[in-house]
Amino acid sequence: MPPHTTIVIGAGMAGLAAACTLQEAGYDVKILEGRDRLGGRTYTEHSLGVSNDLGAAWIHGPLANPMTTFAKRFDVGTAYTDFDNRFGNSTIAFDADGSQLDTAQFTTGMRFFNGAYDRLFTSVLYERPSRDVRSMADLYRSGLPGVGELSEVERKGFYYGSVVRVQYGDAADLHEIDWRLSNRYVKLPGGDLILPGGGFGRIVAGLADGLTIETDTVVESIAYGEDGVRVRTNRGEERADHVIVTVPLGVLKAGRIAFFPALPAEKQAAIQRIGYGHYEKLALKFPRCFWPTEPHRLNYLPGTQPELFTSWVNVAHYSGEPILVAMHAGSRARHINRWPDDKYIAEAMIVLRKIFGADVPDPVAYVRTEWETDPFALGSYSYSAVGGYPEDRPTLAAPVAERVHFAGEATHPRYFGTVHGAWETGVRAAREIMSNA
Template sequence: MDARGPAGGMPRRAFLAATLGGLAVTLAACTDGGPTPTPTPTRTPAPSPSPSAGGVPAPEAFLRSRWSRDPFTRGAFSFDAVGSTPELRTSLADPIADRLVIAGEGTSADAPGTVHGAYAEGVRAARTIADLADEGDRIAVIGAGIAGLAAARTLADAGYDVVVVEAGTTLGGRLRTVEDDAFGGPVVLGSVFASDGAELRPILAQAGVATRPFAPVIEVRTPDGTVVESSAAGWDAIATAQEWAAGNSADVSLTNALIRSGAVPISGEPGADGLSPRDWLRNAISTGVEPTTGAAPTRVSAQRFDPDLVWRPTSRVVSGWTALIDRLADGLAIAGSSVVTNITVGDEGVGLRLDTGESLRMQRVIVTASVGVLKTDTITFDPPLPLLHQRAISVLGMGASDVVWLAFDEPFWRADAAGSPDDAAEDANGSTDEPAAAADGEVAATTDTDANVFTLVGATPTVAAWLDVGVDPRRPILLGILAAEHARRIAELDDADALAAILAALEPFAAP
């Protein structure tokens, strides 16, 4: 089931009632710190575990995200669609009339689609606005995701008068974390990974966010459950396509490059394992390209797609993001359930119109709405955004990616169902979960050889990959990643139909 609003939501214990630029404004649901960013998931009665037709037992617990259906995100993260360049992202971040700055992972030229990229862009936007601001300026930050909170925190710490205007009832945006006893702790419904981004690492440590090194060990199975040795045929075809695309002045889609480079048609003749190069190309796309970008290869830039981003070692957040969100939001004036519908930029300031009909007048504004939201008419700008900003929003893509969490009685997908992928000895000798600052430099990769990432070849998978995240053998947990059109399709289903489709996708991974 998907996680919806919290039982208590954002505390409504303080109201912002101030004369801002001569306009009396009351913003409901405005906190002065101590927010509760963790929504409580809705839960249907837990199904009784019993084998399905494909041998997959019913889970003890089920949670999922549905970012493409969220009107305040319209997707999971931005990606480089055809024609995208780092310069486009940078231009989207340029100040407008010295009063408005757009920020978020979508404006990051170095780390788009990442938590540390969003955080760094929030800090960058705050510093830009601070350089432009006059003494006594009131500043609004639209959006209480990681970029918005980073911007507001930076400005507040510098002594500026800041208010955060958030459309939803919770804080954290796409870093949503819920507490669920059935999973033994926090469940992250957004990004489950953290990098060693220079700006983010210290604040993770200060907030006490616990991470665990995650070194992907991939096991590939066929639809009948046979474990097969991975082939590079698919990635070789993609490399050929990208080499061809790099020699062209005009960007094309990855699909177009595959065709025009001659990488496809690709042989459909099966080898000794019953699999063809065509099968492996489909595997590379569905389990690599699509979960990395959230998009089909028909939309992905052949010149900009980076294969090195696929399943690289990183760190998994095991304590959830709540501590980080709490730390950034502490003491900030935050107006929840306040949807900004219009932004008017003038010589004397910036006017914000809310969906309630209320207005707010500020001197400077930082907008951290996602690229997906900026593509819609959710927020209108008067005057319209500059042409370079409009082009960036039009060209950049917004990917669809969701996670599904399943808790089971037994780890039926493991070769040794009694073991743990991270080795139960870790728990016997003390947990390895620790705040992000515990290690200097690069996160050490694990030395485990047991598979912890499961993918499918020989058919198009509904779930791009399954991650074995049940470190504690007493709590076998799988994390499924849905991507591109599969994510959008499953997001449209109700919980019962979504769970049925997801369990069917698990059938090849039921231990033979």
């Protein structure tokens, strides 16, 4: 058995991947987790009577995706989510006054955006734009072709696709996203799967079974040198040959873990340049369904700024339970995070009653997320920010002194912001240690 000992910081998907890989190879490995639970930014909650993923909620691209394999292994029920309304009945949209928009025209507009963006992206690359064109907002100002040919409802669908959905994908606003770097993301094929039958929590529990994990253990500092690493926590000090740091980018940005000696300047700069977004959810359970259960999602265009409650997941479609989940991203997520629970719910009900009528009942239970203020997350997931460089993610991923290794979705050059990306980076970090044994 190899003599090397490794401490993994964080029991999210990257940390579990690293620990599983090392343990299967015969290495001595322990995970230190600051929370009282496992999973990190995958968190399945059950108080509403269903498996409610309050963090990561989809397997993006189930073909050749390790999460699909794990879902089958651990008997997690999955269902397809049709974001683009390919089948014509999975999305319905409502205008600012609550009236339902023509679904076919709205969907045409959303799809038209995809083609227009691809054409614009290709043409702008060919024309070698000035350095002033950095953000998605800058790119849009260059002009998305063909918009003038759309009907009014199609333009609303186009707007929803070009602004609202992009913000949900990156958890950031258009002016914050670098369009070149964002396009380095690679989407796996096969659509998107939601996990109503057990959630990511069941995968986390299955992967964690048999691993050595200490919860409620907050890492404060890491000292490293030729003789190994010393990890100081709220419980004392631990020594090992290697450490794998899998904490979210927001925790690194905030300097919650001190490094001795300090991390290389180029790594510190990369940590600050990579964007870290915000994505929050409000799940409302009602005494009955007052909305159609067939659509996967409900979309709303408020027509005022900030645009709130624009996207709802219809849990009733997947489980039959009368639950709607409102989602907010970027500055909108930060906006609603300033609201107390009663105001948040009241504002949501104003929208739902505008759409479905004054007799809509009050919710009987609710759950909200606050990832922005969670001390072990300080946000949701990474995005490619204006001011960044292509080498930032590889720089963040690079080991230091062959002792300190880094993993997590923000370190992946192609699958950033995803659970499978986090998993792959954990495996990569473990193999770095194994290759130097």
